[in-house]
Amino acid sequence: MISRRFGCIFFLILGTVAAIPSSAWAWGCEGHQMIASIAEKHLNPHAAKMSRQILAESPIDAALARYCKQKGLDPFVDSSTWADDYRSMKPETGPWHFIDIPRGAPRGDIAQYCPPATGCVISALTAQVRVLRDPKASAEERADALRFVIHLVGDIHQPLHDTTNDDMGGNCVPVTFFGAAPQERNLLRETYSPNLHGVWDEGIIEHFAPPEDAQAPTPEQVAAEIGEADTIDRDFRAQFSSWQPGPIDFAAWAWESHELAEKFAYGKLPHAIAIEKPRPVESCADDDHISTRMLKLDERLGDDYEHATAPVAKEQLAKAGLRLAALLNSIWP
Numbered sequence: 001m002i003s004r005r006f007g008c009i010f011f012l013i014l015g016t017v018a019a020i021p022s023s024a025w026a027w028g029c030e031g032h033q034m035i036a037s038i039a040e041k042h043l044n045p046h047a048a049k050m051s052r053q054i055l056a057e058s059p060i061d062a063a064l065a066r067y068c069k070q071k072g073l074d075p076f077v078d079s080s081t082w083a084d085d086y087r088s089m090k091p092e093t094g095p096w097h098f099i100d101i102p103r104g105a106p107r108g109d110i111a112q113y114c115p116p117a118t119g120c121v122i123s124a125l126t127a128q129v130r131v132l133r134d135p136k137a138s139a140e141e142r143a144d145a146l147r148f149v150i151h152l153v154g155d156i157h158q159p160l161h162d163t164t165n166d167d168m169g170g171n172c173v174p175v176t177f178f179g180a181a182p183q184e185r186n187l188l189r190e191t192y193s194p195n196l197h198g199v200w201d202e203g204i205i206e207h208f209a210p211p212e213d214a215q216a217p218t219p220e221q222v223a224a225e226i227g228e229a230d231t232i233d234r235d236f237r238a239q240f241s242s243w244q245p246g247p248i249d250f251a252a253w254a255w256e257s258h259e260l261a262e263k264f265a266y267g268k269l270p271h272a273i274a275i276e277k278p279r280p281v282e283s284c285a286d287d288d289h290i291s292t293r294m295l296k297l298d299e300r301l302g303d304d305y306e307h308a309t310a311p312v313a314k315e316q317l318a319k320a321g322l323r324l325a326a327l328l329n330s331i332w333p
Helices: 028-041 045-057 075-086 091-097 121-133 139-156 196-206 219-243 250-266 286-295 303-331
Strands: 008-014 016-022 183-186 191-193
Touching: 028 075, 028 139, 028 196, 028 219, 028 303, 045 075, 045 139, 045 303, 075 091, 075 139, 091 121, 091 139, 121 139, 121 250, 121 303, 139 250, 139 303, 191 286, 196 303, 219 303, 250 303
Parallel strands: none
Antiparallel strands: 008 016, 183 191
């Protein structure tokens, strides 16, 4: 099954309702940067040195258009959002950001959900780690591989990047989010915003992280974001040893996120959504107009949903940061 998780728009509620463009990419700017900030705290000296060296030897192309506008970030944190920008140049890397495990699928062989023709987040992470371990890889190849790893470890921990209900990971589930009703954005593809995927990418985080000016975040906003990463790191530090008890296992991470999607992303919705029969979808107009059918459920998400899901989102951010550090520490012990 191939689905494409590309752009959407959703509403942020910050006192008054404002519509801003969203990438529909896992965790958005703040989330990915928090994950990288947490990971940096747990890198061993060798991994920290190698990461700095690799990124310095082949910096991000200054001509690449960047969605996230924060200035003054260190190269490791700045690299955390590069893969989303890069796929505007290389659309074939789009499927690397997720894996479509159908709702209701029993835990087992995950390879059937990772098409060889396109790849998925598991195969992409495996391939990029192989590049990092390859002494013959060029400086550019190693830097790009590291930037992919920093980003994709975050993606695999966003629950809706590891599940689908013929709905493109919740992109085809219109919701009202803190009073902002869903609006149709593309008549042909039947896309709406806000939608469930966008709420998990950024909406939930925007309610516990500082707001961002999409054009020019202030130094104070950037500092506050780093402070939030410090808080999340501290709050979950006691659980770190249980999150990475054995070898690195991307499939286990994906299954874990998939199960969280079922229990929380879908499970805490006001109206239960039935499990669809898995079928290929290319837009929200497929599967008998799935987004239009979901719209009729009138899912209204507010404080109850936020209180039930924000702790899960925070834990996934912390878990992704710790596991990213563990992965890099295993490459450079």
